[in-house]
Amino acid sequence: MELIDACSRLLSHGGRTPRAVLLLHGYTLGPDQYDDLARDYFERGYNVWVPRAPHEVTVSSLTAYASEALDTVAGLGDEVTVVGISGGAVLATWLAQTRGDAVRHLLLLSPFFGPAQVPAWAVRPLTFLYGRGLLPDRITSRGYSLAAVTRYLTIVHRLPDPPRWTRLRSIAVAISETDGVVDPVAAVTVPRRIAEACGIRLLTWTLPSSLGVGHDTLALTGSEAAGLRKRYIELSEGRP
Template identity: 50%
Template sequence: MLRSARLRRDPGPPPPDAHAVAAGHDTRLLSHGARRPRSILLLHGYTHSPAQLDGLAERFFARGYNVLVPRAPGHGLTDPDAHATVTAPALLGYATAALDRIAEMGEETGVVGVSAGAVLATWLAAFRPGVVRRLLVLAPLYAPHPGQVPAAVRVPLQVLYGLRALPDRRNARGYSYRAVAQYLRIVASYPSVFPADGVRHVAAVLSPGDTTVDPRAAFDLPTRLARPAGATLRLDTLPAGLGLAHDIISAHRLGPHAPVLNERYVELYEDTYR
């Protein structure tokens, strides 16, 4: 059930959202007006919108990339609770369509994903290996932190909330259990053995203060993806002194550290960070 083949087929485009997009939260396309040597897809986190990645998008654009930051279904809308209605097929449809669009705009294409967006970015790298050449995941939500959801009940809760068999609940961050279960269904659909071709470079970043994601899974999955492909791999833990928790990208969280960290993320993606 968790590894349903239906999640691996072309999921098609996501259904249209029923609510209007909030001002400043819609899809961003930063284009140089022509196909470039490099293009990149940036996927924002759960409960966020493309605005979360404005600083990083501008940094990649300044380096010559064509950049697409699409709005996920149910996100960035005037209804602040619409994100709870997301489904795994709709999320995969949105990510696949966005990758197809940006891949036409660059000779080499890569993906950056934040938190739940990293789940989709990794799925694209696994099932579109001929398209995704570079992958960067920031605080990837492959599994909840053991302090949030003990390992023994993780799969039963994932199934029950994923099938909407239990009434929805929200955690302290405002995350819908049903919505998070959709992302975890996607993780469960990853191949047991990742493709031996495709990605050339993989990087993952985690903050030591993150109590939202499972830190072991955050580094284990990128390693499993990179190894069979012979890709270069960078696993980066941010300095504890920064005081960051799960959100390691939003400008209001980074404060004065934003320019340095955004540059660090670009260099990790390009494998030039020292």
């Protein structure tokens, strides 16, 4: 493993490989969120790039970061998989729709396409008001800045509508039954529409409450953790 800029992770086999994966971490977390899954991908022959998101959370900084990360991973392997969790899943989806020339497989973990327990009709107005600074920023009990969160939702609202056909070969979603952060309907509806546009099947997996996993579906512990990560990789490869 090689550390880049003290935080980003590059796991390289020393040359271009048949497959490479880009792992985009969630808001408030960092590349270390992927340490175990990154190692698993590497052991399966992937070159792995886990970049650190910008500290300044704006729409332009987030999309530039994601696009530059994709350029990097496209040079590491012939076939590119993109995995994102929470806000990182928003950026992964944005890449799959705007950079469809490069992304072949997409795995979305706990995708934040809308907040839980907020009426759908209220999401756009709140996104506008907090995103433009018309309402003073507020920090939630989870430590989330509402202004920052709405920047991710702005990217969601800027996804092509209707979704574009791309050369995507597989798309999968994994969410937790006990996730209290994301809208579970939007988490599946957005990628399903993309799958339909691309003429492929959406794979979905709901982690049961018995696993004790909440919004962070990478926070896996115990004897089942390795098997669950293997399932993620299988989903990302389009294997139901």
